[in-house]
Amino acid sequence: MTIPLPGLDLQQLGPEQSLRAFIGWWPDAQTRLYLAEQAVQAQVIYGGRMMHADHFHLTLAFLDGSSVSVLQALAENMADWPVPAITLDLTLRDVFEKPQVVWAGPDESQRQALTVLDQWHEDIWARLTALGWTQPPRRFRPHVSLLRHARIAADQSHRHALPTQAFVGDGVGLIVSVPGEQRSQYHLAATVNPGRAVS
Template sequence: MRTATDTPDRTKPARVFFALWPDAGTARRLDDLAAHTHASCNGRRMRRDTFHLTLAFIGDIPRERVVDLITAGDRIPAAAFVLKMDRIATWRHNRIVWAGAREVPEALADLVARLNVVLVEAGFPVEQRKFAAHVTLLRNARADLASDEIDPPIDWQVGGFALVESDRREDGAHYKLLKVWTADSPLKD
């Protein structure tokens, strides 16, 4: 796995976030759902390799601060849990179609809360609005959905979380996993 120090251009800020990253089977199911939804909503489908659920968006930071984020992530236990993706909806204001869970598992809510605490302690700003667990499927959707139910639901077997760097390009964002914490990762004090 590449680390933050492998980045060739150390003068360019790093655009980073913490996220849940789906396994191949979950990504395939999300991609199938995006294809099905695209048929009725149009818009721009997200690439399968970009599906994720943002836990905490950090934004642009100096590259030397990435190590502070890794240290913060090292302080959080990565839990294994099932995220039942059973809802699909549209945010009309920005024309995004997303998949999510009607009920956020306690383990996910706890992960986000712990992450926010260590980020604040490390001097990073955190979102003040309520956490919205979602995976973006389409951007620039041109129609509303006929139903808000994912049937059958997607049972995402979450096994950890990641620190991700986003590289914006003409064909959309490309992501690099800077560090992954798994449910069996040892904690650092």
């Protein structure tokens, strides 16, 4: 299991400091290469800023701003969370118009994979709720962001079939976003089932 991000020891930070965080499912190097190629092609159409290749991920739960003390408790709790085996293909490019995001993901024909992903998402949120988080009302749409700040024309279809690529998972982690001079940098604060391959 390899998530290609610098590590961050939450114990070294002030407990009341607030960091944006999420739980993400990271693809392997081959999948990241495919996603980088799709991001380059999408940028020709939409402009915007490409995601850094090591940042490609599928978000399982977005935690927004959370205190370090709360994230420390989560990091200790999540090590033994279950990770289901999922066979998932990336087959579709589409957009989220309002946040100006272009993404890749599975199409609706992959019912079994989407059902397992939905169940995994709900299981994670049940565990987070027990720790004090509140699940947002937004619909869960499994995706990997390719571009941000894209120029997306309103009231047009942006759905586009992609060459099929298996999403091969290579780790599930608690990721925190640390502000930098030019852009924020993702750091790995904890992993789920470290040492176990995710399929």
